[in-house]
Amino acid sequence: MDRLRRARRSARSTTRSVKPTPFVLYEKSAHGLVVIAANAPARAARIETGLRLTDAKATLPNILSEEIDRAADMKALTALAGWLVRFSPLVAFDGEDGLVLETTGCDHLFGGEVAMAAQLSRHLAQVSYTHRIAIAGTLGAAHALARGTSTAEYPTLPSGEERCGLANLPMATLRLSPEALTLLRRFGLTRIGQLYDIDRKALTRRFHSREAANAVCLRLDQALGRRVEPFVPFRPPPEHAERLPCPEPLTSLEGISDGLKQLTEKLCASLSAAGLGAQNFTFRAFHSDGGVSAVSANAARPARAPEHVLRLFREKIARIDPGFGIDLLLLEAARTGPMEAGSRPLSGDFAGGEFDVEALTVLADRITARLGEGTVTLVTPEDSHLPHKAERQVDYIGQSPGTSPRPRTGPRPVRMLAQPERVSVMAQVPDGPPLQFIWRRHLRRVVRADGPERIAPEWWTYLPPAPGERGNPPRTRDYYRIEDSEGRRYWVFRDGLYGDDRGTAPEWIVQGLFE
Amino acid sequence: MKHDAAIHVPSVGAADFPFGLGKSGLHELAEASYGDSPAMTGFLLAAMRKQAKGAWIWIRQASIFRDIGEVPEAALAGGSASLRLNVQARNAREALWATEEAILSGAASLVIAEIEGADFTATRRLTLASSRHGVPVVLMLPYTCEGATAAVTRWRVGPRPSSSNRFDKHAPGHPRWRAVLERCRTTPASTGKAFDLEWNDETLSLSVVAGLADGPAAPRPALRPLHHKIG
Numbered sequence: 001m002d003r004l005r006r007a008r009r010s011a012r013s014t015t016r017s018v019k020p021t022p023f024v025l026y027e028k029s030a031h032g033l034v035v036i037a038a039n040a041p042a043r044a045a046r047i048e049t050g051l052r053l054t055d056a057k058a059t060l061p062n063i064l065s066e067e068i069d070r071a072a073d074m075k076a077l078t079a080l081a082g083w084l085v086r087f088s089p090l091v092a093f094d095g096e097d098g099l100v101l102e103t104t105g106c107d108h109l110f111g112g113e114v115a116m117a118a119q120l121s122r123h124l125a126q127v128s129y130t131h132r133i134a135i136a137g138t139l140g141a142a143h144a145l146a147r148g149t150s151t152a153e154y155p156t157l158p159s160g161e162e163r164c165g166l167a168n169l170p171m172a173t174l175r176l177s178p179e180a181l182t183l184l185r186r187f188g189l190t191r192i193g194q195l196y197d198i199d200r201k202a203l204t205r206r207f208h209s210r211e212a213a214n215a216v217c218l219r220l221d222q223a224l225g226r227r228v229e230p231f232v233p234f235r236p237p238p239e240h241a242e243r244l245p246c247p248e249p250l251t252s253l254e255g256i257s258d259g260l261k262q263l264t265e266k267l268c269a270s271l272s273a274a275g276l277g278a279q280n281f282t283f284r285a286f287h288s289d290g291g292v293s294a295v296s297a298n299a300a301r302p303a304r305a306p307e308h309v310l311r312l313f314r315e316k317i318a319r320i321d322p323g324f325g326i327d328l329l330l331l332e333a334a335r336t337g338p339m340e341a342g343s344r345p346l347s348g349d350f351a352g353g354e355f356d357v358e359a360l361t362v363l364a365d366r367i368t369a370r371l372g373e374g375t376v377t378l379v380t381p382e383d384s385h386l387p388h389k390a391e392r393q394v395d396y397i398g399q400s401p402g403t404s405p406r407p408r409t410g411p412r413p414v415r416m417l418a419q420p421e422r423v424s425v426m427a428q429v430p431d432g433p434p435l436q437f438i439w440r441r442h443l444r445r446v447v448r449a450d451g452p453e454r455i456a457p458e459w460w461t462y463l464p465p466a467p468g469e470r471g472n473p474p475r476t477r478d479y480y481r482i483e484d485s486e487g488r489r490y491w492v493f494r495d496g497l498y499g500d501d502r503g504t505a506p507e508w509i510v511q512g513l514f515e
Numbered sequence: 516m517k518h519d520a521a522i523h524v525p526s527v528g529a530a531d532f533p534f535g536l537g538k539s540g541l542h543e544l545a546e547a548s549y550g551d552s553p554a555m556t557g558f559l560l561a562a563m564r565k566q567a568k569g570a571w572i573w574i575r576q577a578s579i580f581r582d583i584g585e586v587p588e589a590a591l592a593g594g595s596a597s598l599r600l601n602v603q604a605r606n607a608r609e610a611l612w613a614t615e616e617a618i619l620s621g622a623a624s625l626v627i628a629e630i631e632g633a634d635f636t637a638t639r640r641l642t643l644a645s646s647r648h649g650v651p652v653v654l655m656l657p658y659t660c661e662g663a664t665a666a667v668t669r670w671r672v673g674p675r676p677s678s679s680n681r682f683d684k685h686a687p688g689h690p691r692w693r694a695v696l697e698r699c700r701t702t703p704a705s706t707g708k709a710f711d712l713e714w715n716d717e718t719l720s721l722s723v724v725a726g727l728a729d730g731p732a733a734p735r736p737a738l739r740p741l742h743h744k745i746g
Contacts, residue, residue: 449686
């Protein structure tokens with residue numbers, strides 16, 4: 001039986017004030033400043049959503065107001081959704097101020113649906129979020145029930161009874177657009193039940209477009225369970241996960257490390273039972289006062305050796321702040337894939353290849369875990385004859401280095417500068433290397449030179465400028481190997497030819513240094 | 516940069532020339548002056564030419580990479596590195612940690628680290644790790660490096676004018692370097708010797724040449740002042 005429970009809360013953390021001062025949040029709109037949310041004392045003075053702020057201030061002169069910060073609200077809602085994962089692995093957003101939990105198969109862990117809702121409510125009350133929880137069989141019914149009823153503590157609607165359960169709820173809880181709601185109110189349709197007996201064709205004719213009418217019918221059908229509504233979790237659920245509830249909240253790093261060790265062993269056992277390894281491990285610690293700390297570790301290739309995974313986490317686990325205590329630990333494995341498990345050679349002498357790919361990837365993982373992503377790279381050749389495009393750094397994931405598709409066309413330096421550097425040439429001859437130049441603030445006198453090696457630009461990658469715009473096609477480069485009076489050897493090139501009509505006079509640039 | 520050390524021409528049987536560089540233990544290479552890093556790299560690659568094939572871990576500190584750039588794969592082609600992993604470290608501490616980690620991993624046949632400085636404690640740690648795991652380590656240090664070290668050798672390498680080119684006298688010939696053995700634990704008698712080396716990229720041989728084979732003679736003071744007037 002598919003059941004959905006939905007939790008609703010007012011996402012505005014600023015409305016949490018305990019003092020009964022009237023307070024509203026407003027937003028700029030086409031009609032000036034409009035009230036978006038109001039707390040209970042303000043609502044008691046009939047200040048509702050949609051009222052102008054000036055009218056609200058006229059009603060209650062001492063009212064406090066603040067502009068709504070939707071980005072911060074969304075962030076708070078995301079954090080809360082991450083924390084609610086402890087109740088059910090599937091959590092989704094419902095608009096900007098609601099969350100939906102898919103509780104199929106989870107409710108019995110808490111002793112039934114109502115007991116689960118009560119526990120959820122207690123946790124939310126602890127972190128002082130005002131909330132309304134409803135339990136229903138469809139997303140639409142749960143949404144309407146949470147917002148439309150005020151009598152029952154945890155309104156519950158068993159699957160199949162949506163039709164009569166929703167009949168008396170206001171139309172505004174049906175997730176319709178404001179225009180559609182206005183139109184329906186003009187027809188005198190204010191309760192969901194009034195829509196049941198209306199002929200759909202007649203209803204469609206009343207709307208200015210077919211889409212608007214279809215949207216109303218779709219929302220009604222989804223709430224009644226006649227049409228399926230996909231459940232989109234706010235974060236893709238992990239492929240493999242292990243959880244460890246703590247009877248007593250953990251406050252020390254040793255406890256967390258021990259928990260991580262247990263979880264890793266369990267998770268790796270279940271991965272190896274499935275014949276899989278994972279490339280991404282995420283460790284989440286749920287704080288008893290709400291909030292989650294998470295650290296994740298990546299592996300270059302699918303891994304499942306517990307000591308290796310623990311080693312990756314060792315540097316990062318100190319980032320978890322126990323705070324007031326951690327009562328649930330969760331370890332998730334993502335990006336799983338089949339493992340190439342082979343037997344290891346008895347000693348290095350029996351190893352088949354010239355290097356041990358497995359040991360290298362383990363090393364790459366460890367260094368990446370500490371120094372950060374993208375620090376361990378392998379150079380792979382690219383099919384380009386331009387020196388700066390002939391090689392590319394890629395993250396090492398256990399691949400073997402490729403061989404260059406092009407033969408060498410000339411001498412290549414032992415050092416390539418990270419960024420080619422322009423030099424100022426003191427004495428130059430029209431077709432030849434410079435006689436003197438200044439590079440890094442030193443005058444260098446050229447004694448011997450070799451070249452040029454002419455490298456033509458990749459004209460096929462050049463996009464001519466649009467008519468009316470200016471742009472120069474790429475220029476031919478003449479590379480020289482030159483040696484100065486101190487014996488230092490440089491790889492310099494002239495960017496362009498004299499009189500090639502491609503911009504200003506050619507410049508000299510150092511790209512590399514010879515041994 | 517001039518060194519006043521005597522030119523040492525080893526005998527034919529001087530098999531211990533690189534003094535274990537890249538074969539075992541920790542060795543240091545240092546620039547003779549700022550900007551001699553390419554000569555140092557060339558010397559290292561030439562000395563590593565005949566090693567057994569394997570995986571190299573090349574650790575570089577970001578500041579050195581920005582200053583002097585990287586070693587492209589083309590420069591290693593045909594050498595003893597069948598695979599090279601580059602590791603980029605933000606500072607010297609991270610680079611030393613990565614170096615030690617690479618030694619302990621058992622995956623590398625050679626670990627090279629370009630670091631702006633390593634003190635005695637750090638080099639001692641690396642020496643112990645290197646001897647325990649049998650992985651040779653080479654530290655490439657800038658010209659500022661001085662003081663005590665636990666490494667087996669410390670070389671100071673700088674460029675020399677290249678040999679004359681047989682085919683074009685205006686072109687540079689085979690690269691030459693002067694490598695001074697500043698420190699040597701295995702054969703202390705060799706400490707302070709200077710080697711003028713020439714790398715032939717056709718025969719792939721590193722040979723010791725006489726210092727005056729090409730290039731101007733070093734200026735020296737006149738033996739006695741000239742007192743008499745001419746004319």
